[in-house]
Amino acid sequence: MAQKKPFSKDIIKLDNVETVVNEIVLKLKKDVLEKLRLNGAVVGISGGIDSSVCLALSAMAFGPEKVQGIMMPERDSNPESEKLALKLAGKFGVRAIKEEITSALAGFECYTRRDEAVKRVFTEYDPNIYKMKIGIKQTGLFSSMPPIFSLTIVDPEGNQKEKILPAREYLQIVAASNFKQRTRMSMLYYHAESLHYAVIGTPNKHEQEQGFFVKYGDGGADVMPIGNLYKTQVYQLAEYLGVPQEIIERTPTTDTYSAEQTQEEFFYQLPFDLMDRYWYGFENGYSPKEVADVMGETEERVAALFRGFERKRRTTEYLRMHPIRDYYGV
Amino acid sequence: MDNIKIDASTIREKVKTYINQAVHVDKEKIRNDSLIFKEGFIDSMGFILLVTFLEEEFGIKTSDADLLEENFESINAISDFVGRKTEQ
Numbered sequence: 009m010a011q012k013k014p015f016s017k018d019i020i021k022l023d024n025v026e027t028v029v030n031e032i033v034l035k036l037k038k039d040v041l042e043k044l045r046l047n048g049a050v051v052g053i054s055g056g057i058d059s060s061v062c063l064a065l066s067a068m069a070f071g072p073e074k075v076q077g078i079m080m081p082e083r084d085s086n087p088e089s090e091k092l093a094l095k096l097a098g099k100f101g102v103r104a105i106k107e108e109i110t111s112a113l114a115g116f117e118c119y120t121r122r123d124e125a126v127k128r129v130f131t132e133y134d135p136n137i138y139k140m141k142i143g144i145k146q147t148g149l150f151s152s153m154p155p156i157f158s159l160t161i162v163d164p165e166g167n168q169k170e171k172i173l174p175a176r177e178y179l180q181i182v183a184a185s186n187f188k189q190r191t192r193m194s195m196l197y198y199h200a201e202s203l204h205y206a207v208i209g210t211p212n213k214h215e216q217e218q219g220f221f222v223k224y225g226d227g228g229a230d231v232m233p234i235g236n237l238y239k240t241q242v243y244q245l246a247e248y249l250g251v252p253q254e255i256i257e258r259t260p261t262t263d264t265y266s267a268e269q270t271q272e273e274f275f276y277q278l279p280f281d282l283m284d285r286y287w288y289g290f291e292n293g294y295s296p297k298e299v300a301d302v303m304g305e306t307e308e309r310v311a312a313l314f315r316g317f318e319r320k321r322r323t324t325e326y327l328r329m330h331p332i333r334d335y336y337g338v
Numbered sequence: 339m340d341n342i343k344i345d346a347s348t349i350r351e352k353v354k355t356y357i358n359q360a361v362h363v364d365k366e367k368i369r370n371d372s373l374i375f376k377e378g379f380i381d382s383m384g385f386i387l388l389v390t391f392l393e394e395e396f397g398i399k400t401s402d403a404d405l406l407e408e409n410f411e412s413i414n415a416i417s418d419f420v421g422r423k424t425e426q
Contacts, residue, residue, distance in 0.1 A: 151407045152375040154382035156389060172400055175383075175390040315376065323381040 015298045020240050020284050025248040028241075029065070036233050037069040040206045044230055048074030048205040052196050052226075053104065054263060055092030057255055058234060059210040061242055064100055064249040065233050066208055072101035076199055080192045082110045083119065084266040095252050105199075109191050116191070122184035125177040130161050130169060138163055139267035142181060145172065149277045149316060150309035162267045185264050189225025196229075206230040212242050214283065217291075218317075219324020227327065238288065239280040286310070290317045344396065344424055350417040356391050357413055360384055370413045385410070392416070398423040 013019060022028050040046050049066040053059045066075045077097045079090050090106070097104035113119065123135045133140070138161040145156045157178050160170045173181070193207075200207045209229025211221045216235050221227040234242055239260075246256050259270050260280070278286070282303075289299035289310075296310035303310070350370070358365045361379045374380045380388060388410070389400050398420060409419040 145402060145405055152373070153405070153407050153410060154375060154380070154385040156382075156386055156405060172389065172402075173386070174393070175387045178386055319375075319378065319381055322378075323383065 012292070012294075015289055015294045015302050017285060017302060020238050020288050022241050022244050025244050029068070029245060029248060032065055032233050033069045036065060036231060039231050040070070044206050046200075046204055046206040046230070048076070048203060049208045050076045050078060050196050050200040050203065050205045051102075051208045052192055052210065053077045053079055053093040053096060055089035055096065055255060056258070056260060056263070057239075057242055057246055057251070058212050058215075059093075060096050060251045060255050061234055061245050061249060062208050062210045063096060063102060064251060065245075067100040067102055068249075072103075074205070075100075075102045076203060076205065077102045077104035078196060078199055079104060079106045080109050080195055081106070082108070082113055082188060084264070086261070086263055086268070089263055092252070092255050092258070096255060099250065099252055107195050109188070109195065112191050112195075113187055116187045118184050118187035118191075122181050125180035125184070126159065126161070129159050129171055129173065129177050133161050135266070139265075141265035141267040142173065142178070143170075144277055150305075150312050152312050152315055154316070154319060155277070160267065186222045186225055188264060189222035190228075193225050193228040200230075208233065209235065211235055213238050214280075214287065216328070217287075218320050219327045221327065223327045238284040240284045286313055287317065290314045346417065346421050349396070349420050349424075350413065352395060353392075353416050353420065354413050356388070356395075357416075360387060360391075368413070372413070373411050374413070375407070375411060388416075392420055396420050396424055 040049065048070045051059060051063045051066055053063055063075065063077055077093065079093045081087075081090055094104055119135065123133070126133045126135075126140050130138075132138075140159065140161050143158050143160060145158050149155075157173045158170050159173045159177070159181070160168050162168050196207045199205070207229045209226070209232035211226060211232055212234050213236055215221045215226075216232070234245070237245070243256065261268065261270055285303065286299065288294075290313075296314055297307045299305070300307045300310040354370065357368060357374065357379070361368065361374075361384070363379060368374070368379060372379065375385075392398060393400060404419070404423075408415060410416055
């Protein structure tokens, strides 16, 4: 067995990005054309780094003429996302179309179901006046306590009010908001099936393994070319592939709630470069001490962080599972 | 709901009953001093449900400052925390 490399801050950095890109592109092409027997790729583009890299990889794998980029904004989307997505598609010579999903979401009562729950927490909440978002309370990523969620409403002057979210309202807001990702998935499959193309899933390694995706939403796809890449590596690919600099420099957001919210604030609680290193140490069996020494942390805090990672992986396992069907005739 | 004065053993019993029905493990394994997070009995959704249960059952309000491991790490810790909150 190969000797494990000593843990270092640069351990995740890809030494040869070109080789990695070529390997992914080759496999993507083989998987879609030979395994799935489909003719091209449909990619939902949000103006974020992950979908941008997936679009660029798809353009390399199938040729830009066999890739369809789809922007799917809704009422709460940041208009900047659409601008960036268009710039991206232009850069890689890919056709981009826009599918507004607000009316589909209104049909599901996504907004009213969500706002009804928000109103139970803040009676003064009026979606025409306030913006809202869910965030993680800092119970301490380095403690053994699981996170707890808070709800924030923001008035037009930018004043914020925040409360811990009770279970029922938390579940209802998340369930209602998940209509967004599931509606996008349906739209992607409409286009994919009508073109006989594959749906390219855009989640990265963290989203997959920590469960930061919606089952049968953004987790619903035929292939996930960056599903095994750390965010640091996704950024390396983006630079190499020539993804527009504004996209690379943009802070990753959820673009799900009406108020602006970063992914770090909503879910990860750590900047991605730190998260990458800790997660690498955790999943590759480095001891908390080995990681703590390099990261300038205490062994105890890193051990607690690793316990949190383990909990996250365990509690989100069901999201990654296929429907269980071995009930008879096994 | 206003805070209700309630004796310590009743609080402990209610918390214990709740934890026992909320976890998906052998109830025998959970003692009053078991570390429910460290030992993996309660996950994130379980914690959210627990806080909601405490607020509804005992009429307390959990603030940011209360979200400390020492207040929630075991049945004993939770019971003491609820006891302190209901006295406020």
